[in-house]
Amino acid sequence: MATQISRGLWGFVLFFVFVVFFFFFFFQMESCALAQDGVQWHDLSSLLTSASQEPWRPLPASSLSRWPVCCLVLVPKMDFPSSLRPTLFMTGPLGLNDVSDLSFMCSWQNTLTLPEAQPQNLKNGALHVTKDLLWEPATPGPLPMLPPLVDPWEPGLTAQDLLFRGGYRYRRRPRVVLDVTEQISRFLWDHGDIAFAPLGKLMLENFKLVGAGSCTKKTTVVNVKKLLQDLGGHQPWGCPWAYLSNRQRRFSILGGPILGTSVASHLAELLHEELVLRWEQLLLDEACTGGALAWVPGRTPQFGQLVYPAGGALDRLHFQEVVLAPVDNPQFLGKPGRIQLQGPVRQVVTGTVQGETLLAVRSDYHCAVWKFGKQWQPALLQAMQVDKGATGISLSPHLPGELAICSRSGAVCLWSPENGLQQVYKDPETLVFRDSSSWRWADFTAHPRVLTVGDRTGVKMIDTQGPPGCGLLLFRVGAEASCQKGERVLLTQYLRQSSPECLPPTLHLVCTQFSLYLVDERLPLVPMLKWNHSLPSPILLAQLLPPPRPSCVQPLLLGCQAGQLQLLHLAGEGVSAPRLAGPPQSLPSRTDSLPAFPLLEPKIQWRLQERLKAPTIGLATVVPPLPSASTPGLVVFQLSEAGDVFYQQLRPQANSSPRRDARPPGNTRPDCHAPTASWTPQDTAGCSQWLKALLKVPLAPPVWTAPTFNHHHPLGSIELQREEGAVQQLGVLREAMAQGRLLLQRDLGSLPMAEPPPAPESGPADELSERLGEAWVGRGAVWWERRQQARTSGPKRQPRRPKRRTQLSGTFSFSGHADPSDGTSPPHSPEGPSAGALPQSPMTSPSQELTPDAWAQGIPSERQQTLRDYMAKVPLQRDTPGHAGTPPSSQTSSTRATRSRQHTPILSGSKPPRKKPRMGF
């Protein structure tokens, strides 16, 4: 019965916590919403308050005139493949079509094509598979491009923070249990004042708990101030010494049902919702879909600008000029130009159409578009506010300045310099089936007036000039593409062609968690290519690169949130259907470049690792110019969430020319390619320089620190006070111990709570070192003299041997050198400051008395002798008992005997009176 009651009381305390928490939450959210409304990006002047107006210098073109600027525009091939890969077509929901999926489950299958009518062509090599098409990284991992930013960075939430630990049971479909209680308790510990104060303040006025007027005011009205006072010594949940006052009990019984249930459940819901949101964000952060890093080509191919967000909140847009040397690593030039924005940048897109270079930027609630002028200086064209939140932005590859924006409300808007903003599509529902995600995406197609609209369930083509609401499904998460259960679209992209290309300009890339699809807009619903990527994190970045040589194999670079990069080779020359030209390849991620950094102490190493592991939020690739006919390389830039820009140079492997696969495999093929890249001293030097700069960056102040319970700490302060003579607190302590209750803070009066935790106890000032020190300065004899005197003048201690000790050798040795061996046993006088005046403590406490024996017993007698002699030589005796009361000396005394029980002297010091009778035996 009693336990039930107490359980109920604890329940109330939790309720109380909930109530307060709810209020806090509510206010917090309100203020957030207000702040959001306050943001106005229409004000263009505020937009362009550049932190430092770096001039956009005209590029020095004189030295680089030998690079010809060739602008080859070939006629894109619009031929439809004459014969498509056989596929079963089945309409229906997900997970229905397992036949065609499984019959094409191997990636090498995608490289095969069915021969045309002449089977002999096979032998002649009409179809070639580039078996060892491989890009060789110049270094084993990407290298830092720019010095780290000065803003501190924190890795943010991890799964450890959100998930309930323990109670794990293996399931095929994993079950997620969010740890709500821990989050609440963390919050309470962290922001106790915020959590408890507002409600307390609200109720600071007396309030009535019982409506009936029969009782007097005294019994029905509770002052919350007192209630809060009671909570002042509140012990954590689960503590056996948790204490509830009468007042609290009453309040819980009366107020619980009124304040508790509805509010608490509401709060729990809110918290759970928030946690679910965070957890989903952790699993898939859709905000940076598309990537926030872009390359703006300069006037000559050597120069260009990297555009990326920087700053702790990613709200500063940087324009960093970069030189691409043909042989050397890319280098940055000068300081970046900056534009301060009023929100985190999520996506940066650039495009050059008809000689005009444009830059579009998406923030959470705003979009803006810049145009690069003659001096390669960006000039703002338009800034737009998206009320529901923008999820995607894309620039038209056909018409200069045209831009598609999609918002969470399901609307797609088209902006052009001439016509301004116009809404071309609106559908709050998802396309194929109902899905809770509000993520939308819009991109262009080969027809300048047709857009694709994508969401998690499919991709649709809409004609912006046609009647609203009509369209054609391009891709559908269902049996048509033989999707698995639970499969959703993560990324959809129009594979725009910016160079002499080989693939038709009608292909769209659709990525899901499991697979990658290439869909041709001329044949909707049936993917031309499906490949299981089996990447361990969501694909949010993709880029189609120009072919390294006119071999009609185009690399497609895929970037994962967790940093993995993969390179696919797409071929689709002439009238053959697009296919994979070779096995996919993985590129080194940032964590692979850890060996380039110097060896570090674990803590910094860990910090560096965290930094390198930061999610990738941007990807850009450049083909650097090359002097002669040698094959062009590739530079991949990566942007991490911490704001670091890394680069990696890639070169096509020498023997990767697309060979005719005439002979059966395995004739004269070279053996496996061993990774040949290694770190050059230059690279490692660059890395260590970067690291040095990183270490100068201050760490972010911890948001929350775990409460530590250190009983040394309060007791230490007690002792300090004892030194001052405040003995009355000891009485309180003693009383508390006698009653078996917890020592509350109010019992001890004002404790210096803000005192830093006790430093590791300094090693006892042992006399050996003291003696050595004296000897060093040549006063060894004097010191010894003084020691002897002090000992003789000190309280005469009877050289008493324990009765049990009967061994002759032991007796002998002890009697000979009585003083030192005895000295080890009485640690200190148990008395307070007055103990110095009491010489009557020759006896040791029973436990301590054992110690000399303890070490002696396990040792053979001959060795004991030598040991004792040694002990005698080393005067372990500490100072006079007169000083024994002070804490440092009391610890000095226990060099050997009580080392392992350092706190005991303090406790034993608190009960001398009871000890006395026992000692006097």
Add this chain to the structure above:
Amino acid sequence: MSDFSEELKGPVTDDEQVETSVLSGAGMHFPWLQTCIETVAIGGKRKKAFAQTTSACLSFIEEALLKHQWQQAAEYMYSYFQTLEDSDTYKRQAAPEIIWKLGSEILFYHPKSNVETFNTFADRMKNIGIMNYLKISLQHALYLLHHGMLEDAKRNLSEAETWRHGEKTSSREILINLIQAYKGLLQYYTWSKKKRELSELDKDDYAYSAVAQDVFNHSWKTSVNISALIKIPGVWDPFVKSYVEMLEFYGDRDGAQEVLTNYAYDEKFPSNPNAHIYLYNFLKRQKAPRSKLISVLKILYQIVPSHKLMLEFHTLLRKSEKEEHHKLGLEVLFGVLDFAGCTKNITAWKYLAKYLKKTLMGNHLVWVQEEWNSRKNWWPSFHFSYFWAKSDWKEDTALACEKAFVAGLLLGKGCRYFRYILKQDHQILGKKIKRMKRSVKKYSIVNPRL
């Protein structure tokens, strides 16, 4: 909007029920969730050593494959076979498929592997993963086909065709159909080879009759093999193509036409442009009347307005007597030039320039205006910008001239593109440009007849 969700089907197991209740039915499946939870909940410790080693081995293999280290992957693969003895039945059942997937990929790319090794591996895997017998057989056959071993592939498929195990399911039936169709395709290959031999032989040759006999014997087998599959909805281009060719050879034109019509017009099939192209080509070969050809191409025009056959369609329409066809002819040309991939198609521009002039001369200004109305706000910047004028003139003066003429007709003589081309003096094209100027003055739809 259909509101079916994939959770509707099948009995709800304990796992699924819990899953849907926890994360408010998000329905999305994350492949990386399992590892995420495991690292938190158990710190990767409580797993059995066996499971640990196999999963580590699998990740090593995948990594080696992605780095193209085939030899290393093969060595890891050797150790990975232990997963076949996993005590977890689910994993044990999934293992053969994974092994086949990885193993075949290694053997496909490994520099020292050869067909014999692959054959041995495939034969063994067929019997280990008995449930995947058909799929592995099919892929094995494709591998052999790719390496030019038609006979082996055919034998392989015949074996698979007659394989029976357990109960018959619909998916397996489709697979068997697919296998049969591939077999038919292989037979078609040998048939077409023989046919070519036959065409090379003299009719009086003694071997002629034997080969001819062979050719004729093949026909009925193939038709049986392929015809079953192409009734199932799907994209069966190679099968349909070869089947139709054989039918045509044996004079079964009606049968061929029926097959093609079904393939093109069946509602259940995806709207495959190739189906219409095959039908059109077939009808053209059969010298079908123009109206029939036009009706086929009309549908293709609706599916793929950018197809290169559209220019052929235009000429057909131009030659037609009907007025509406003439109008459609203009529409088709405009439609082709809408697409980004066709902007440099000089034939299309030439056709358009000629046809525009003809239409305007024929007093059909309304047609042009109708087409132009939906394009006038974006064609100028898409086709007739100053940038394009410069670059077109530099690359292809003929194209620039055609475009300039169209620009002049549509936008008037004040158009920048037109003016730019006009200003360039070119010796050869000078005359043409002058003529163009005159026509523009006369027929431009801007300020007509002023």
